[in-house]
Amino acid sequence: MDIAFIDNVLFATVRTATPLLLVALGAMMSERAGVLNLGQEGMVLVGAALAFIAAYVTGSMGWGVLAGAFAGMLVSVLFAFIALSLMANQVATGLALTIFGTGLSAFIGADYVGQSITGLSPIAIPLLSNIPLVGKALFAQDLLVYLSFGLFAGLWWIMRSTRLGLIIRAVGENPQAAHALGYPVIKIRYLAVLFGGAMAGLAGAYLSLSYTPMWSEGIAAGRGWIALALVVFASWRTQRVLLGAWLFGFASILHLLLQGYGYDISPNLLGMLPYLVTIIVLVIMMRRKQGIGDAPRSLGRPFSPSR
Amino acid sequence: MRIEKRLQPSRTMVLMSPVLALVLTLLTGAALFKLLGHPAGLSLYNYFINPISDWYGVSELLVKVTPLLLCAIGLMLCFKGKVWNIGAEGQFIFAALISGYVSLQLLQAEGFWVLPVIILSGALAGMAWAGVAALLKTHFGASEILTTIMLNYIALNLLLWGVHGPLKDPDGYNFPESALFTDQTLLPLLSEDYRVTVAIYIALFMLAVVWFVLSKTLFGFQIRVLGESARAANFVGYNSKLLIWMLLLFSGAMAGVAAVSEVNGPVGQLIPTLNLGYGYAAIIVVFMGRMHPVGILIASFLLGLTYVGGEMVQIEQGMPKSIVGLFQGMLLFFLLACDLLIHYRLVLPNSAIPSFSSRRSKQVVS
Known part of the structure; x- marks a missing residue:
């Protein structure tokens, strides 16, 4: 095994981890604010479809990325309105969003299946990208990957050392107390869900503009759901989300490695x-902690200020 | 306009909410068709009326109703017990793979036992797949929502592996499809002219059984208690883990029978695209049907109609087939939104009819 090979494996790991990281960071924020949004898969798909269409029509990657994030945010408003304002069951509403998003994305993307665009091109940062092992993986990626690093750092800082992070946490742990202190619980939850939507949309944009780059029905292939499991795995902590995303990214490219070594296993298996x-990771986590003790205490419970 | 909590949940709204959701879906659908340059009236006619305007159309609707209803029967029990089994899809696919394998072994077999064995193999395979989720939940505390979803993707990959590999028809020109099933391995048709099989009777029979169990037995009551609170169920001496196992196994068995009804019915062989999302659509059936046996019977016809109607506008107007998922998603969204009216009422400002509680909170209003 030579260095160049390891370089490539790490490079692919980070690439594969990026959509998971983006979705999981967004889902983590809305869950920290106490909202369980199972619609991640639907939001990723709508983001991916819109991003591809925008990039194809305008010929501009920038518009594509913006359209993806905006589309993810737009459909998350549906979830937020029904789950937060109308206080519907969050599990059911999230499922509805995934079913709706899957249908909507396939519907609007139908004319664009099989079309191709030139994907986002990687930008190697001089010097840094020459560092052995991590150089290529961390510093020779495209702009969306760098953006995901930036968002990670920003969220890590917000959750660790800002007042905003504390307020979000309070809203997720004990909304009644946060309300009594004068914080607008519903508004904060709305913003958290919308942020999650934009992140899922970005992940979609990454899939259809950089990772593949093309649009096909169901392009997310369960990444929205895997990201939700990733948040559990990370015990709702930012740094662990990054670690988890890399771990899952590596697991997702394992099959390429095995094939590279000449193992003849069916690609479907x-x-x-x-x-x-x-599943294995979920089981290990649950076994170690005997239940989801780290979950925000009001996760998934509707809040009504008048109660 | 503002909302105000009702003193008691409205039973009328429980029943009216799905109707309201359907009306809203139709209105939005009409607007959508119009937006896309299709005549709204004609499109809705093509979607919801044209497909069932003759007996063949009605029979095709029954073909869709059969697997939907079977999946929904199992999911209804799960959801009543707040066991969020999102995995009917995976249980369906895994059962299709296993019962399909059994069917392929029995292509030349003779005897009355052939079909019962195939149905049983489907039910057992569905149970096994659901059992994995049950084990992960009761022994490891892993959320059944996430595990059943993951099992859906795994089952799909297994099916693809099967039809690309060991179960591929050797005489099939290398298409990823199994051999065609023989008459012995196909469910009997109700009539030569239609594709409806006896599986619809199985579905209706199981619906009646479940209705009886829910309304007349202690087990039905235990499920409701579990749905309220697993802790409460344990306090009064019900074994909540056992209940979770039974609910998941039963719903897996139903999804398994649904798979046989489809594969050994209208499809007639194993193909990579045999799942049309019945497992997900059945979730909507259960919510639209108010988790009641009669309700899910009606709702399974409605969701069945979203499939046959989708095929119709695809043929007649060249709409993409994904319009089915769009309508199904809208239906569930509108339903959840309308369900607000069960616990709350809308109060118009300066409402002429003061309600008991609005008199109390008059200061807040102005």
């Missing part, structure tokens, strides 16, 4: 690996 790893 190898295709099960990311989902299998997700």
Whole structure:
């Protein structure tokens, strides 16, 4: 095994981890504010479809990325309105968003299946990208990957050392107390859900503009769901989300490695690996902690200020 | 306009909410068709009326109703017990793979036992797949929502592996499809002219059984208690883990029978695209049907109609087939929104009819 090979494996790991990282960071924020949004898969798909269409029509990657994030945010408003304002069951509403988003994305993307664009091109940062092992993986990626690093750092700082982070946490742990202190619980939850939507949309944009780059029905392939499991795995902590995303990213490209070594295993069987790893990881986490003790205490519970 | 909590949940709204949701879906659908340059009236006619304007159309609707209803029967029990089994899809696919394998072994077999064995293999395979989620939940505390979803993707990959590999028809010109099933392995048709099989009777029979169990037995009551609170169920001496197992196994069995009804019915072989999302659509059936046996019977016809109607506008107007998912998603969204009216009422400002509680809170209003 030579250095160049390891370089490539790490490079692919980070690439594969990026959409998971983006979705999981967004989902983590809305869950920290006490909202369980199971619609991640739907938001990723709508983001991916819109991003591709915008980039294809305008010929501009910038518009594509913006359209993806905006589209993810727009459909998350539906979830926020029904789950937060109308106080519907969050599990059911999230499922509805995934079913709706899957249908909507396939519907609007139908004319663009099979079209191709030139994907986002990587930008190697001089000097840094020459560092052995991590150089290529961390510093020779495209702009969306760098953006995901930036968002990670920003969220880590917000959750660790700002007042805003404390308020979000308070809203997720004990909304009644936060309300009594004068914080607008519903508004904060709305913003958290919308932020999650934009992040999922960005992840979609990454998939259809950089990772593949093309649009096909169901392009997210369960990444929205895996990201939700990732948040549990990370115990709702930012740094662990990054670690987890890299771990899952590595698990997702394992099959490429095995094929590279000449193992003759059906690609369909190898295709099960990311989902299998997700289940195994969930089990290990639950076994260690005896339940989801780290979950925000009001996760998934509707809040009505008048009660 | 503002909302105000009702003193008691409205039973009328429980029943009216799905109707309201359907009306809103139709209105939005009409607007959508119009937006896309299709005549709204004609499109809705093509979607919701044209497909069932003759007996063949009605029979095709029954073909869709059969697997939907079977999946929904199992999910209804799960959801009543707040066991969020999102995995009917995976249980369906895994059962299709296993019962399909069994069917392929029995292509030349003779005897009355052939079909019962195939149905049983489907039910057992569905149970096994649901059992994985049950084990992960009761022994490891892993959320059944996430595990059942992951199992859906795994089952799909297994099916693809099967039809691309060991179960591929050797005489099939290398298409990823199994051999065609023989008459012995196909469910009997109700009539030669239609594709409806006896599986619809199985579905209706199981619906009646479940209705009886829910309304007349202690087990039905235990499920409701579990749905309220697993802790409460344990306090009064019900074994909540056992209940979770039973609910998941039963719903897996139903999804398994649904798979046989589809594969050994209208499809007639194993193909990579045999799942049309019945497992997900059945979730909407259960919510639209108010988790009641009669309700889910009606709702399974409505969701069945979203499939046949989608095929119709695809043929007649060249709409993409994904319009089915769009309508199904809208239906569930509108339903959840309308359900607000069960616990709350809308009060117009300066309402002429003061309600008991609005008199109390008059200061707040002005």
